[in-house]
Amino acid sequence: xxxxxxxxxxxxxxxxxxxxxxxxxxxxxxxxxxxxxxxxxxxxxxxxxxxxxxxxxxxxxxxxxxxxxxxxxxxxxxxxxxxxxxxxxxxxxxxxxxxxxxxxxxxxxxxxxxxxxxxxxxxxxxxxxxxxxxxxxxxxxxxxxxxxxxxxxxxxxxxxxxxxxxxxxxxxxxxxxxxxxxxxxxxxxxxxxxxxxxxxxxxxxxxxxxxxxxxxxxxxxxxxxxxxxxxxxxxxxxxxxxxxxxxxxxxxxxxxxxxxxxxxxxxxxxxxxxxxxxxxxxxxxxxxxxxxxxxxxxxxxxxxxxxxxxxxxxxxxxxxxxxxxxxxxxxxxxxxxxxxxxxxxxxxxxxxxxxxxxxxxxxxxxxxxxxxxxxxxxxxxxxxxxxxxxxxxxxxxxxxxxxxxxxxxxxxxxxxxxxxxxxxxxxxxxxxxxxxxxxxxxxxxxxxxxxxxxxxxxxxxxxxxxxxxxxxxxxxxxxxxxxxxxxxxxxxxxxxxxxxxxxxxxxxxxxxxxxxxxxxxxxxxxxxxxxxxxxxxxxxxxxxxxxxxxxxxxxxxxxxxxxxxxxxxxxxxxxxxxxxxxxxxxxxxxxxxxxxxxxxxxxxxxxxxxxxxxxxxxxxxxxxxxxxxxxxxxxxxxxxxxxxxxxxxxxxxxxxxxxxxxxxxxxxxxxxxxxxxxxxxxxxxxxxxxxxxxxxxxxxxxx
Amino acid sequence: xxxxxxxxxxxxxxxxxxxxxxxxxxxxxxxxxxxxxxxxxxxxxxxxxxxxxxxxxxxxxxxxxxxxxxxxxxxxxxxxxxxxxxxxxxxxxxxxxxxxxxxxxxxxxxxxxxxxxxxxxxxxxxxxxxxxxxxxxxxxxxxxxxxxxxxxxxx
Ligand code: FES
Ligand code: FES
Numbered sequence: 001x002x003x004x005x006x007x008x009x010x011x012x013x014x015x016x017x018x019x020x021x022x023x024x025x026x027x028x029x030x031x032x033x034x035x036x037x038x039x040x041x042x043x044x045x046x047x048x049x050x051x052x053x054x055x056x057x058x059x060x061x062x063x064x065x066x067x068x069x070x071x072x073x074x075x076x077x078x079x080x081x082x083x084x085x086x087x088x089x090x091x092x093x094x095x096x097x098x099x100x101x102x103x104x105x106x107x108x109x110x111x112x113x114x115x116x117x118x119x120x121x122x123x124x125x126x127x128x129x130x131x132x133x134x135x136x137x138x139x140x141x142x143x144x145x146x147x148x149x150x151x152x153x154x155x156x157x158x159x160x161x162x163x164x165x166x167x168x169x170x171x172x173x174x175x176x177x178x179x180x181x182x183x184x185x186x187x188x189x190x191x192x193x194x195x196x197x198x199x200x201x202x203x204x205x206x207x208x209x210x211x212x213x214x215x216x217x218x219x220x221x222x223x224x225x226x227x228x229x230x231x232x233x234x235x236x237x238x239x240x241x242x243x244x245x246x247x248x249x250x251x252x253x254x255x256x257x258x259x260x261x262x263x264x265x266x267x268x269x270x271x272x273x274x275x276x277x278x279x280x281x282x283x284x285x286x287x288x289x290x291x292x293x294x295x296x297x298x299x300x301x302x303x304x305x306x307x308x309x310x311x312x313x314x315x316x317x318x319x320x321x322x323x324x325x326x327x328x329x330x331x332x333x334x335x336x337x338x339x340x341x342x343x344x345x346x347x348x349x350x351x352x353x354x355x356x357x358x359x360x361x362x363x364x365x366x367x368x369x370x371x372x373x374x375x376x377x378x379x380x381x382x383x384x385x386x387x388x389x390x391x392x393x394x395x396x397x398x399x400x401x402x403x404x405x406x407x408x409x410x411x412x413x414x415x416x417x418x419x420x421x422x423x424x425x426x427x428x429x430x431x432x433x434x435x436x437x438x439x440x441x442x443x444x445x446x447x448x449x450x451x452x453x454x455x456x457x458x459x460x461x462x463x464x465x466x467x468x469x470x471x472x473x474x475x476x477x478x479x480x481x482x483x484x485x486x487x488x489x490x491x492x493x494x495x496x497x498x499x500x501x502x503x504x505x506x507x508x509x510x511x512x513x514x515x516x517x518x519x520x521x522x523x524x525x526x527x528x529x530x531x532x533x534x535x536x537x538x539x540x541x542x543x544x545x546x547x548x549x550x551x552x553x554x555x556x557x558x559x560x561x562x563x564x565x566x567x568x569x570x571x572x573x574x575x576x577x578x579x580x581x582x583x584x585x586x587x588x589x590x591x592x593x594x595x596x597x598x599x600x601x602x603x604x605x606x607x608x609x610x611x612x613x614x615x616x617x618x619x620x621x622x623x624x625x626x627x628x629x630x631x632x633x634x635x636x637x638x639x640x641x642x643x644x645x646x647x648x649x650x651x652x653x654x655x656x657x658x659x660x661x662x663x664x665x666x667x668x669x670x671x672x673x674x675x676x677x678x679x680x681x682x683x684x685x686x687x688x689x690x691x692x693x694x695x696x697x698x699x700x701x702x703x
Numbered sequence: 704x705x706x707x708x709x710x711x712x713x714x715x716x717x718x719x720x721x722x723x724x725x726x727x728x729x730x731x732x733x734x735x736x737x738x739x740x741x742x743x744x745x746x747x748x749x750x751x752x753x754x755x756x757x758x759x760x761x762x763x764x765x766x767x768x769x770x771x772x773x774x775x776x777x778x779x780x781x782x783x784x785x786x787x788x789x790x791x792x793x794x795x796x797x798x799x800x801x802x803x804x805x806x807x808x809x810x811x812x813x814x815x816x817x818x819x820x821x822x823x824x825x826x827x828x829x830x831x832x833x834x835x836x837x838x839x840x841x842x843x844x845x846x847x848x849x850x851x852x853x854x855x856x857x858x
Contacts, residue, residue, distance in 0.1 A: 024802075027779065029779075030802050032803065186801070187804050187835065237803030240837070270744045270747075602843075603800065606841065607837070630745045631745060631747035639834070639844070
């Protein structure tokens with residue numbers, strides 16, 4: 001293991017290159033999916049089911065067809081037939097079955113977005129409605145054991161005899177935590193412009209996190225060769241996981257364009273995004289921690305219950321965090337799933353770790369109190385020597401360093417652990433801490449690199465910049481690997497005809513793409529070297545593929561770590577919670593661009609704060625779906641909800657990761673934040689909130 | 704159809720529009736000002752913010768016919784020259800990631816400074832509460848507005 005570690009100072013941020021696309025984005029020149037100029041384009045708008053389960057018995061489109069500007073109404077009766085794919089949510093308009101409220105049951109194409117919407121309003125759908133079941137309950141009789149949990153982890157794991165170890169433990173904590181349905185809500189809705197060429201090729205401007213897979217799926221659905229599908233994703237307005245796979249917008253737009261013989265734009269409405277683009281499953285999590293009186297874990301059991309749809313099994317890996325964060329000689333983790341009449345859940349920033357850390361890190365705080373130990377100290381005492389389940393050494397593990405450095409910077413030392421005793425006027429004041437972690441992974445990618453006789457290097461790969469700054473960071477990586485200034489590097493990304501690459505997801509974008517670029521640069525430099533630097537007129541070109549090295553099994557457990565410290569103020573009378581301070585200290589391997597990296601971490605922590613205090617899809621028991629399906633009712637943190645959020649990192653060198661030496665930073669920021677807030681709320685008020693979000697009604701009249 | 708006359712980013716436009724047409728769709732689909740994006744459907748996100756006769760409005764909450772006879776400034780027409788100080792500050796401070804909220808955020812921030820040239824951090828946070836950003840955590844946005852204020856960014 002490599003040694004620590006000096007905190008990176010703010011001047012690293014100041015020194016980092018500014019983003020290459022910054023100018024386009026502040027002047028309104030950046031083009032998103034439905035903004036590329038296309039001739040003769042029309043608009044589509046979906047009609048969604050108003051019942052949660054049943055069959056469509058009749059779709060009366062006569063009024064819609066008579067609406068001015070309406071060109072076509074597609075339903076399961078007349079829509080083009082689609083080919084097979086793994087994602088049942090993409091079999092749109094293929095059957096009369098309704099699997100959840102908000103599912104697409106018709107699509108109206110109009111000359112303008114107004115006429116398409118007016119037409120959609122005029123479509124009359126009749127249903128044979130069946131009784132629906134939309135409420136997650138750990139005792140649901142249909143709970144089952146999924147085959148695996150996302151993206152391929154074992155469903156259950158067990159080491160030793162955790163039940164006996166728990167039963168005989170001197171200190172026992174047995175608590176159940178819940179997290180609600182949460183929605184990604186990137187600010188750019190899922191959107192596509194689709195047009196068919198006379199030669200049967202399909203061109204798609206689409207908002208996604210990686211179009212290599214999108215092109216493949218579209219080819220399968222429409223019976224095309226992959227090379228007949230061209231997906232362009234120049235600028236993407238965020239994704240947070242929800243754009244990691246193709247979504248209904250792209251399929252519907254392509255179908256509509258096929259049906260009407262004209263290019264079609266489809267930008268989902270914000271309301272559609274509550275049911276059509278995935279979401280984070282609600283979770284119920286039972287934690288049992290058994291420890292010695294001095295806080296050393298003897299048993300750790302994390303049982304999870306969560307939901308999926310009747311269309312597809314998506315099992316969030318909620319308990320995987322409990323497999324590696326702390327030492328314990330006996331442990332068990334389990335996941336159970338129930339198929340409800342709801343949309344299929346999917347990836348939302350740090351699937352697994354985000355909700356899982358709320359439960360585990362709240363439970364650790366409760367255990368610290370039960371053992372009369374400082375919560376930082378408790379975590380230090382349970383630091384494992386090796387990955388507890390695999391027995392592999394960690395490639396680097398600086399959790400303790402993050403905790404210590406954070407504690408020092410935050411002023412944690414003077415903390416009086418007694419809950420509910422600090423008051424500043426109307427405010428009860430408290431502080432809390434939680435650990436963060438996220439796997440450091442790399443996926444196969446290719447990069448084509450060429451050098452011209454002018455010495456300019458062109459780098460081409462199907463990476464995408466969904467806002468993270470990858471365009472900037474990859475340019476830096478290429479320049480460094482070629483030993484050239486950044487202005488001698490041209491980068492082309494965001495186009496499915498470029499060499500295939502990993503999606504911007506799983507905190508694996510930069511590590512995967514950067515590795516392909518570094519490998520390509522080595523090959524290219526070797527080629528140039530063999531010619532003694534003489535570059536022929538038409539240049540030199542190589543294509544690097546990292547599949548082999550990425551697939552090689554590593555002897556190390558590879559994870560990023562961090563610690564988050566939080567101060568809250570809770571209004572003693574109204575229960576209003578404010579977060580004046582949130583500090584994250586991370587160890588994420590090499591940081592390529594301090595400016596964009598810091599923004600990612602702060603953005604992730606802010607989403608964690610939002611998860612802690614605001615975000616809740618309220619299940620509509622009567623009608624299915626969420627009650628609050630717009631941004632008026634589903635709250636995300638706004639300017640005034642955020643105060644001093646700061647993120648920094650420790651210098652960490654880790655050669656066992658990938659060719660870039662980075663661990664990925666897109667997700668770790670949201671991991672642990674909600675627990676840090678809840679722990680601080682407990683410290684402030686004496687009230688332990690085990691259910692997110694920490695609503696006023698969960699605080700008032702308790703404690 | 705209603706005939707309207709609107710000056711958009713200094714360019715005079717005369718168009719027949721349906722009364723139901725939202726200003727944002729008029730700007731994007733008729734005038735071609737696609738730099739102003741749409742982020743929601745309920746006037747909550749602020750992505751579509753433009754200036755209508757010098758005041759910031761959410762252009763998804765205004766009908767095109769209501770802009771008849773008015774002057775509209777979008778992000779594309781904000782700069783008088785190469786950069787508006789607010790645009791520059793947003794770029795310098797890295798007050799953006801995906802950039803989707805950015806046009807609206809900048810337009811709202813310019814209006815904020817024209818009402819209050821030297822806002823405190825809290826006044827900035829309160830003043831921009833109608834503009835959501837899912838990426839940045841807002842921190843750098845506040846810094847950008849402060850930088851623009853220091854450089855007389857109301858102009
Ligand atoms: S699009 Fe206008 S406020 Fe959201
Ligand atoms: S930068 Fe993406 S929403 Fe603000």
